[in-house]
Amino acid sequence: MRKIIIAIDGYSACGKSSTAKMVAEALGYIYIDSGAMYRAVTLYFHEHHVTLSNEREVEKALEGISIEFKRHDDGLHTYLNGMNVEDEIRKMYVSQNVSEVSALAAVRRQMVGQQQKMGKHKGVVMDGRDIGTVVFPDAELKVFMMAEMSVRAYRRQLELLNKQQMLNLDEIVENLEKRDHIDSTRAESPLTQAEDALILDTTNLTLEEQADIVVGMALERILDDSKKLV
Numbered sequence: 001m002r003k004i005i006i007a008i009d010g011y012s013a014c015g016k017s018s019t020a021k022m023v024a025e026a027l028g029y030i031y032i033d034s035g036a037m038y039r040a041v042t043l044y045f046h047e048h049h050v051t052l053s054n055e056r057e058v059e060k061a062l063e064g065i066s067i068e069f070k071r072h073d074d075g076l077h078t079y080l081n082g083m084n085v086e087d088e089i090r091k092m093y094v095s096q097n098v099s100e101v102s103a104l105a106a107v108r109r110q111m112v113g114q115q116q117k118m119g120k121h122k123g124v125v126m127d128g129r130d131i132g133t134v135v136f137p138d139a140e141l142k143v144f145m146m147a148e149m150s151v152r153a154y155r156r157q158l159e160l161l162n163k164q165q166m167l168n169l170d171e172i173v174e175n176l177e178k179r180d181h182i183d184s185t186r187a188e189s190p191l192t193q194a195e196d197a198l199i200l201d202t203t204n205l206t207l208e209e210q211a212d213i214v215v216g217m218a219l220e221r222i223l224d225d226s227k228k229l230v
Helices: 016-027 034-047 055-062 092-102 105-118 131-135 149-161 169-185 207-229
Strands: 005-010 030-033 067-072 075-080 124-128 141-146 198-201
Touching (some): 016 034, 016 124, 016 207, 030 034, 030 075, 030 105, 034 055, 034 092, 092 169, 124 131
Antiparallel strands (some): 067 075
8 A cells, every 4th residue: 555644733732642643543544753752852941051042052952862772562662862761751840841942943954854864764754843844844644632621731741741740721821822823923833723724622532532533534545645656
C-alpha cells in the first residue's frame, strides 16, 4: 500500500499527539512528536540559562542539542543528548515557556530541518502547529484539530494529574490562552490552518473516535491516490 505523510495541526490539548500516535500505530507508520522536540529544546535552554533575546547565544546552544526518540513498553520516549527527558519535558514549567522558545527563528529552522529529514521516505504521522503549512506543505493528508477551551483545560488537567502534578483549571486556562496567542501571532511559522486541511472538532470525541476518523481520512486519501496511479 502506498505510503503518505499525515500532518496534524491545531491548538494545545486538543488530543493531537495522542491521536497521531494511535493513527501511526494503526497504519504501521512512524510517529514524529514535534512538540516533544520543542519541549526538549526548552528544557535545554532552561537548564543552561540561555538568553532567548540573544540570537548568537541561542544558535550556539542549538549546536549542543541532539534529540532522538526511543521506543519503550509504554510508547516513544524523548531523549535529549542521550538522556531520557520524557517526564521532565511534560512539566508545567516547560509548558509555560515552550511557545516562546519555539517562536525563535533559529530554533524553528533547526527543528524543521530535522523533521523534514525524518519524513523523507513518507509513512509518517506528525503533529504540531505548522506541519501542514511549513514542515510538510505537500502532505497528502492535513488535519486541523480544535476543541472548546473548557474541554481542552480539563484534558490537560487530567494529563497533569496522571503525572502527579496538581494545577487548578484557571491556571491551565491561562497557560493555554497564552500559548494560543503566542503560537498564532509569532512571526516565524505561526499556527495557521492550511487551506487544504480538514477540520476536526474534538470537543465531543474520545481519543479512539478521533483516531478512527483520521485513519478513515488517510485510507480514503491513499485509495484515491492509488486510483490515480492506475
